[in-house]
Every structure is written in C-alpha cells, then in structure tokens.
Amino acid sequence: MTAVTARGLSHSFGSLEVLDGIGFEIGPGEVLALAGPSGCGKSTVLEITGGLLEPSGGSIEVSGRSAGSERLASCAWMPQRDCLLPWYSALDNAGLSLRNQMRSRSESRAIATESFEHFGLSGFEQARPSELSGGMRQRVAFIRTLVSGKPVLLLDEPFAALDAITRAELQEWLAPVLAETGATVLLVTHDVEEAIYLADRVLVLSPRPGRITAGLDGARGAAGDRTEVVSSRSFNQRREEVLDLLGPGVDHT
Amino acid sequence: MKARAWLPPFLLLLALLGLWQLAAESGFMADTLGLESFLVPAPSEIAEVLWQDRGLILENARTTLVEIVAGFILALVCGLLVAFAFRSSELIRRAGYPLVVASQTIPVIVVAPILVVWFGYGIWPKLLIIALICFFPITVNALDGLRSADREAMLMMRSLDASGLQVFRRVELPSALPGIFTGARIAAAVAVIGAVFGEWAGAEKGLGYLMLQDNAQLMTDRMFASVVVLSLIAILLYVLIGLLERVIVRWR
Numbered sequence: 485m486t487a488v489t490a491r492g493l494s495h496s497f498g499s500l501e502v503l504d505g506i507g508f509e510i511g512p513g514e515v516l517a518l519a520g521p522s523g524c525g526k527s528t529v530l531e532i533t534g535g536l537l538e539p540s541g542g543s544i545e546v547s548g549r550s551a552g553s554e555r556l557a558s559c560a561w562m563p564q565r566d567c568l569l570p571w572y573s574a575l576d577n578a579g580l581s582l583r584n585q586m587r588s589r590s591e592s593r594a595i596a597t598e599s600f601e602h603f604g605l606s607g608f609e610q611a612r613p614s615e616l617s618g619g620m621r622q623r624v625a626f627i628r629t630l631v632s633g634k635p636v637l638l639l640d641e642p643f644a645a646l647d648a649i650t651r652a653e654l655q656e657w658l659a660p661v662l663a664e665t666g667a668t669v670l671l672v673t674h675d676v677e678e679a680i681y682l683a684d685r686v687l688v689l690s691p692r693p694g695r696i697t698a699g700l701d702g703a704r705g706a707a708g709d710r711t712e713v714v715s716s717r718s719f720n721q722r723r724e725e726v727l728d729l730l731g732p733g734v735d736h737t
Numbered sequence: 738m739k740a741r742a743w744l745p746p747f748l749l750l751l752a753l754l755g756l757w758q759l760a761a762e763s764g765f766m767a768d769t770l771g772l773e774s775f776l777v778p779a780p781s782e783i784a785e786v787l788w789q790d791r792g793l794i795l796e797n798a799r800t801t802l803v804e805i806v807a808g809f810i811l812a813l814v815c816g817l818l819v820a821f822a823f824r825s826s827e828l829i830r831r832a833g834y835p836l837v838v839a840s841q842t843i844p845v846i847v848v849a850p851i852l853v854v855w856f857g858y859g860i861w862p863k864l865l866i867i868a869l870i871c872f873f874p875i876t877v878n879a880l881d882g883l884r885s886a887d888r889e890a891m892l893m894m895r896s897l898d899a900s901g902l903q904v905f906r907r908v909e910l911p912s913a914l915p916g917i918f919t920g921a922r923i924a925a926a927v928a929v930i931g932a933v934f935g936e937w938a939g940a941e942k943g944l945g946y947l948m949l950q951d952n953a954q955l956m957t958d959r960m961f962a963s964v965v966v967l968s969l970i971a972i973l974l975y976v977l978i979g980l981l982e983r984v985i986v987r988w989r
C-alpha cells in the first residue's frame with residue numbers, strides 16, 4: 485500500500501488557479517521531493533496532503549484514507565516559517581505535539597530531552613526561541629514535527645531561510661535522521677540540490693498553475709559524505725536536468 | 738524603572754508646580770481669573786490640607802478605591818469573555834461588535850443617575866458605571882490581540898493534534914496577552930473617572946462625594962487634594978498592571 489496517493493489534484497484560491505492536476509504516489513518510508521518555482525503551489529500541495537486544506541478537485545489519500553480529519557491525524561506538518569512559540573522554551577516547543585496528545589508535562593519534556601540529546605541540541609533545552617540561531621530553530625521545529633510520531637512528515641522548505649553553509653550542514657544532519665525514523669516524507673523545496681540529495685524521487689513542478697513536468701530519481705542513500713555525493717557526476721547530471729526543466733527564472737544556487 | 742525614564746517627567750512636573758506656586762502666591766492667578774485668592778490655592782496649600790485632613794481623605798479614598806478595583810475586575814471578566822466569544826464565532830462577532838461599540842457611545846453622565854435610581858446609593862451603580870467605560874478598551878484590545886495570533890502557527894498546532902481549545906490556550910491566548918494588558922492599562926486610567934461620575938450621581942462616601950461637599954463649601958484646596966489622590970490611584974493601578982505584565986509577558 486502507498487502511504488500517500490494524490491490523483492488529479494487541482495486547487496484555486498478564488499479566481500487564482502494554483503494547482504492543475506497533480507498526481508503522485510509516495511511509498512511507505514519513501515522521501516519524495518517537490519521542486520518548483522516560487523508561487524507554483526508547493527505549499528498548497530502540502531497543506532492539502534496534511535488535511536489543512538481541501539482541494540478544489542481531485543482526490544488525496546493518506547494511509548488509505550481520504551477524509552480531511554484522517555489526513556490530519558496521519559500527517560505532521562512543518563510550515564515554511566519555523567513558527568516556534570516565543571512563550572515556550574526550546575524544549576517545550578519541541579514537545580508541543582505530546583502535550584496536545586494529553587501526555588503529562590514531565591513525560592513530554594523527557595521525550596523531547598531525549599530527542600535534543602540525540603539530535604545534537606543538548607544544552608539548549610531551556611533557551612528561548614529568540615536565543616537560538618536560525619539553524620537551531622529549524623532543528624527544534626523539525627524535532628517538534630518528528631516527536632509527534634506521525635507516519636507522514638510534510639516538510640515545507642525546511643532550510644530555505646538559512647545561509648548556504650548552515651543549509652548544507654542541516655541537509656547532512658537530516659539525511660540520517662530521516663533514514664533512522666523510517667517516516668514517509670513529502671519535502672517541498674526550491675533548492676534543486678537539496679531535493680536531489682535528500683529524496684528518493686524528485687518531482688518537478690511547472691510555474692503556476694502547478695503541474696508535474698517530470699520525475700527523476702534522487703540521490704538518497706548514496707555512499708559518501710555530502711560533498712562527495714553532491715559533486716559526483718551522476719548528481720550533477722541530474723541537477724542540470726532539473727534546472728533545465730525548471731527553465732529560466734529559477735535561482736541556480 | 739530606570740532613573741533616566743522617570744527623571745524628566747518628574748522634573749517637568751516639579752517645574753510646573755513651581756510656576757503654579759509662584760503664580761498663586763503672588764496673586765497673579767487670582768487676579769487674572771478675577772477671583773478671591775482662597776479660591777486659587779497654591780500647591781503648598783493643597784499639600785497642607787492634604788496632610789491636615791488625611792484621615793477624612795483616606796477614608797473616602799478607600800471607598801473609591803474599592804469601587805474602582807471591583808468595577809475594573811467586573812469589566813475585565815466581562816470584556817475577556819465577550820472577546821473570547823467574538824473570537825470563537827464570526828456570527829457572534831458580527832452580531833455583537835456593533836453593540837460593544839454602541840455601549841461606548843452611551844453618555845455615562847446621563848445613565849449614572851438612572852442607575853442610582855435603580856440600584857440606590859450603594860456600590861452597585863458605581864460598579865456598573867466603571868465597568869461600562871472600562872469594558873470597551875479591554876474588549877477591543879483583547880480581541881485585536883486574539884486576532885493577531887499567527888495563522889500558520891495555529892495550523893501547525895492543528896497538524897500536531899491540537900484541539901481547538903489547545904490552540905486557544907497555547908497560541909491565541911499568549912498572543913493576546915500584550916493586547917489584554919494594554920486594554921487593562923487604559924481601563925485602569927478611565928476607571929477613576931467612572932468612579933467620580935458614579936459618586937456625583939449619588940453617594941454617601943468616596944472622593945467624588947467629598948469633592949461635591951467641598952464644592953458646595955468653596956473648599957477649593959481640598960477639592961484639589963482629592964484630585965491629587967485620584968490621580969495617584971490611577972497612576973498606582975497603571976504601574977501595578979505594568980509590573981504584572983512584565984512578570985507574565987516575559988518573552989517580549
């Protein structure tokens with residue numbers, strides 16, 4: 485069974501046509517990247533998948549169920565901005581889903597603390613979000629998404645706001661984390677390198693109204709560290725391919 | 738508060754009082770106004786009467802303070818409940834908001850005597866008048882605060898299994914707290930005015946009542962003394978609410 489199945493998804497905000505017949509499947513444990521130019525409806529696909537928005541047309545199933553509330557229950561959404569709540573410590577932000585699931589405060593903190601240790605955030609448990617660097621904020625936001633224990637993670641440009649070096653660092657950090665958790669992931673990005681590096685498969689979207697123009701294999705699980713993977717011949721070929729598909733007007737960073 | 742923050746207004750106040758003192762003592766003010774000099778007290782005379790009659794003034798101040806605090810709390814509870822209700826349903830908001838605005842156009846001086854007829858000379862008419870004028874700034878600011886909550890953060894919470902109530906508690910309410918405190922501070926300032934109007938409409942105690950008595954006897958100096966105490970009450974409440982805000986809204 486597939487974890488996520490979308491067929492002919494279309495969506496309009498008023499008269500603005502944003503998506504035009506998007507279809508894809510994600511297998512359990514698979515990482516699928518959606519790459520596309522700004523404003524082509526990537527975030528909209530995520531919100532629809534996560535049950536936060538109903539599509540104007542087409543169908544979407546998560547874990548075999550299509551009702552909005554059931555999609556909501558199966559997916560954990562990481563929005564484009566980190567949305568850390570300034571009135572909670574980093575640790576309590578990370579444990580929000582557990583508190584929502586009615587776990588006790590001490591239990592939530594214990595679980596989040598474990599994740600902090602595991603994912604290299606030890607020592608920042610009590611920090612206020614405003615005291616964290618951009619890279620750390622994104623990690624906290626990711627842990628917040630992960631500890632919810634949901635089978636499907638929806639990541640909206642998790643590293644877009646970061647500088648190039650930190651972004652590369654976090655991509656390298658995220659790859660093994662995703663492998664370890666075995667979660668199904670729908671990753672949205674306009675960073676072509678990020679898409680190929682982290683994903684099993686990459687779908688390329690056209691400018692608005694978004695439709696899928698191509699699909700190709702990602703480099704997930706390739707041997708070697710990030711620099712090696714990213715500078716390999718096959719990686720560069722794929723990058724060129726995607727950039728060609730995206731056409732002019734896309735940042736070639 | 739840093740010395741630098743309160744020093745300039747304090748010095749300005751001192752300078753103004755000094756000018757007033759000079760103008761009153763020299764008879765300049767009384768002459769200009771064409772009045773007997775006892776009707777135009779100097780700050781030093783006001784201070785003197787404040788000290789001499791401190792027992793009487795404090796006793797009346799206590800009554801007024803109780804009215805203010807109780808009326809303020811009543812307005813706070815009602816204002817927050819109304820703001821929460823408005824936030825919970827667009828229909829309720831659209832139906833109720835014009836009424837809240839209309840409540841602000843009711844001239845307090847006009848309804849005060851009616852309330853005295855209905856509820857007598859006790860604390861209730863004062864409470865209602867204070868609540869009536871405090872209610873508006875509290876409700877409007879609380880509602881603005883609630884609406885300032887980050888939509889994306891609320892969706893994120895939904896996606897992380899939050900119920901509507903949990904979204905409210907963990908995102909909307911904290912977002913609204915600065916607004917709620919702003920409303921409360923404005924309300925604290927106008928509550929004093931409400932109390933005085935309430936007492937003028939009919940009372941047996943309180944600083945507003947005392948001012949009426951003194952007015953009848955042309956005791957201008959003691960009227961000013963009452964005004965000073967009323968201002969101090971307003972400032973005290975304002976500062977207290979500000980301190981409370983600092984303790985609660987620490988993330989700002």
Ligand SMILES: Nc1ncnc2c1ncn2[C@@H]1O[C@H](COP(=O)(O)OP(=O)(O)OP(=O)(O)O)[C@@H](O)[C@H]1O
Pocket residue numbers: 497500502520521522523524525526527528529564674692
């Ligand atoms: N709630 C909304 N109401 C109206 N228009 C919207 C809404 N949300 C998104 N849009 C519009 O729909 C289009 C697609 O938005 P979306 O956020 O899905 O694009 P995106 O591919 O994620 O873009 P970006 O790369 O900039 O994040 C944009 O033109 C956006 O302005």
Ligand SMILES: [Mg+2]
Pocket residue numbers: 526527528564640
């Ligand atoms: Mg987006």
